[in-house]
Amino acid sequence: AQTIHQxxxxxxxxxxxxxxxxxxxxxxxxxxxxxxxQATGGTLQQLFYSITVxxxxxxxxxxxxxxxxxxxxxxxxxxxxxxxxxxxYLCAWTGNTEVFFGKGTRLTVV
Amino acid sequence: QQKVQQSPESLTxxxxxxxxxxCTFSDGTSNNFRxxxxxxxxxxxxxxxxxxxxxxxxxRFTAHLNRANLHVSLHIREPQPSDSAVYLCAVSxxxxxxxxxGLGTRVSVFP
Numbered sequence: 001a002q003t004i005h006q007x008x009x010x011x012x013x014x015x016x017x018x019x020x021x022x023x024x025x026x027x028x029x030x031x032x033x034x035x036x037x038q039a040t041g042g043t044l045q046q047l048f049y050s051i052t053v054x055x056x057x058x059x060x061x062x063x064x065x066x067x068x069x070x071x072x073x074x075x076x077x078x079x080x081x082x083x084x085x086x087x088x089y090l091c092a093w094t095g096n097t098e099v100f101f102g103k104g105t106r107l108t109v110v
Numbered sequence: 111q112q113k114v115q116q117s118p119e120s121l122t123x124x125x126x127x128x129x130x131x132x133c134t135f136s137d138g139t140s141n142n143f144r145x146x147x148x149x150x151x152x153x154x155x156x157x158x159x160x161x162x163x164x165x166x167x168x169x170r171f172t173a174h175l176n177r178a179n180l181h182v183s184l185h186i187r188e189p190q191p192s193d194s195a196v197y198l199c200a201v202s203x204x205x206x207x208x209x210x211x212g213l214g215t216r217v218s219v220f221p
Contacts (some may be wrong), residue, residue: 015149044198044211051206059208068210090154092208097161099144099209103153 001085004029006102013081013109021076031093033074035060035066036101038088050074081109102108112137116212123219129186131215133199136180144183145154147195148214154198158184158196183204189219 003026017063025031035047046059048066056066063082066089067075074091086109091102113136123129133143142161146154158173160166160182166173170187182201186193196216200209 013203030207032208034209043213044200044209046208046210049208057207089207094205098156098159101154106210109138 002095002100004091004093004100004102006089006105007106008107009103011108013107015022015109019076019078019081019085019107019109021089021091023074023076023102025072025074025093028072028093030071031095033068033094034092034094034099035074036078036090036092037062038090039084042087044054044090046053048100048102070093083109085109112140112201112203114160114210114212115200116197116199116215118214118215119217120216122149123189125189125190127217127219129189129193129217129219131184131186131197131199131217133182133184133201133212134180135182135201135210137201138177140177140201142202142205143173143182144200144209145171145173145182146198146200147193148198149195150202154177164216175197186217189217191221194219212219 033050036044038044050056050068089105117132145157157171158168160173172185174183196214199212
């Protein structure tokens with residue numbers, strides 16, 4: 001069975017500090033991978049998607065970047081966090097007809 | 111660019127009464143539609159996925175899709191207090207490019 005693991009579960013970071021969030025999918029080769037973000041009280045917005053290793057498409061500009069260093073790994077990062085980066089980050093992958101989400105990372109920027 | 115709108119913003123229902131949620135989308139080429147539930151900004155729980163016009167039932171949750179009217183709805187039969195959550199509609203016209211979500215409907219079920 002396929003599993004999706006996100007890390008960390010929660011993070012409190014200072015403004016201006018770097019950030020790295022990770023997502024790993026096991027049991028599925030060459031998945032389409034996605035990062036979504038949800039501000040407090042807001043809806044989910046797609047940030048990035050990746051169809052293959054080394055290729056990432058940006059959907060919304062939030063001064064964040066994403067990389068796919070391995071087939072099963074998707075990384076979201078920034079060198080300098082802003083207060084507006086606070087929220088809930090979800091990683092997802094698509095199967096034949098379904099979309100599977102991780103359990104998310106809650107980020108608080110102070 | 112796809113726009114997804116949900117109504118009402120919030121809904122209060124009594125336990126056992128039917129709850130009905132609406133979702134409209136702007137891209138007529140959309141071809142897959144999902145309803146999710148989210149408890150207190152935690153992970154998403156998929157309720158129903160629907161890909162063709164008509165009705166799809168999953169337990170107490172039924173989705174109705176009418177692509178000509180750019181409308182998909184969710185009906186919750188015999189809602190329970192544990193069904194209290196934010197319900198999100200998600201639409202896609204290009205499967206590989208991911209989902210566009212609505213703002214959600216906050217459902218509160220009282221005994």
